[in-house]
Amino acid sequence: MKNSAFLCATCNTEENDQNKIVLCHYCMKCEHLSCKKVYGVAAEKLRAKKYFCSLDCAKLSSHTSSGMENQIMEEIGKVLAEDTIGELQRTHNSFAEKVDTLLNEMQAIKEDQQLLKNDVAVLQEEQFAVNETITDLEKQLDQLNRAALATHAVILGVPSSKDEDLKKVITDITLAVKCTLPEDAIVETKRLVSKDGEQTGKPVPIKKKCHGLLLSSTIGSNNTGTGGSRIILRDELTSFGMTLLKQARVVQEAADLKFVWPGRDGVILVRATDNSKVEKIRNAKDLQKLQHQHPKRLLDGSLLNSTMLSLNGAPAPKQQKQL
Numbered sequence: 039m040k041n042s043a044f045l046c047a048t049c050n051t052e053e054n055d056q057n058k059i060v061l062c063h064y065c066m067k068c069e070h071l072s073c074k075k076v077y078g079v080a081a082e083k084l085r086a087k088k089y090f091c092s093l094d095c096a097k098l099s100s101h102t103s104s105g106m107e108n109q110i111m112e113e114i115g116k117v118l119a120e121d122t123i124g125e126l127q128r129t130h131n132s133f134a135e136k137v138d139t140l141l142n143e144m145q146a147i148k149e150d151q152q153l154l155k156n157d158v159a160v161l162q163e164e165q166f167a168v169n170e171t172i173t174d175l176e177k178q179l180d181q182l183n184r185a186a187l188a189t190h191a192v193i194l195g196v197p198s199s200k201d202e203d204l205k206k207v208i209t210d211i212t213l214a215v216k217c218t219l220p221e222d223a224i225v226e227t228k229r230l231v232s233k234d235g236e237q238t239g240k241p242v243p244i245k246k247k248c249h250g251l252l253l254s255s256t257i258g259s260n261n262t263g264t265g266g267s268r269i270i271l272r273d274e275l276t277s278f279g280m281t282l283l284k285q286a287r288v289v290q291e292a293a294d295l296k297f298v299w300p301g302r303d304g305v306i307l308v309r310a311t312d313n314s315k316v317e318k319i320r321n322a323k324d325l326q327k328l329q330h331q332h333p334k335r336l337l338d339g340s341l342l343n344s345t346m347l348s349l350n351g352a353p354a355p356k357q358q359k360q361l
Contacts, residue, residue: 046069060084063095064096064098065091067091173323180279180304181304184273189225275300282306282321285325292329293333306319307319310332
């Protein structure tokens with residue numbers, strides 16, 4: 039058989055014309071179309087598709103093709119899996135680097151926060167020390183100012199009259215409480231006018247000899263012309279003492295405290311009710327403590343009208359105005 043000839047398996051003859059034969063796609067068996075009795079269009083269709091000489095060849099070819107396809111798909115799957123794993127690994131590494139960066143930044147922030155906390159603690163200690171120093175200095179300054187006012191007194195509740203002799207009024211008051219003053223005891227007397235233009239019985243500086251006596255009697259009009267007014271004698275307050283008194287009255291208004299009045303030596307006295315104990319306010323710290331003890335409602339910054347002492351030495355309720 040020549041190399042270019044095909045041997046028909048049916049008639050066992052050689053055929054050189056390839057168009058007259060069909061070749062099995064699996065076993066390569068050659069047959070004449072005429073031997074298979076296929077002619078014309080049917081022969082062309084048979085040659086146009088894969089031809090199998092038997093059902094066994096078709097099945098074997100199918101298994102072989104499926105195996106190859108499966109093997110190819112497995113190889114493709116492996117390649118894709120390797121690519122996917124590689125991409126996941128790269129993504130994981132990138133994410134891990136970002137997480138490490140974030141953790142380092144968070145650690146740095148925590149360290150900075152701790153440093154800030156330490157700085158705040160130091161500043162708070164310094165502020166506390168400064169506040170203590172300021173409080174001590176204010177106290178010392180107030181003591182010096184009060185020393186300068188040691189011979190001064192304020193008499194409240196003395197009505198004014200035309201062409202009044204204040205020294206005589208004071209002398210009559212002291213006589214009413216059975217206190218005799220030397221002739222030179224009174225250095226200066228004056229009456230202050232309030233900011234709204236009304237006259238009130240305010241500071242009457244006198245010698246400390248009779249200073250601080252709470253007048254517990256009512257002076258009649260025959261003696262002083264006061265018309266039965268209630269008379270009160272107290273220290274003249276320093277600027278610090280006046281500020282403290284005003285702040286105490288703000289707390290009084292907010293916490294609904296019944297009595298607030300100035301005491302001796304610059305101390306502000308507070309009594310929440312008629313039967314409660316007297317609390318002493320010497321500085322802003324005592325005022326804050328008082329506010330925490332009586333937190334009834336928020337402060338609105340308004341000041342109360344001044345209170346005054348009653349005849350027996352106790353203060354009058356906050357609803358009454360200072361005369």
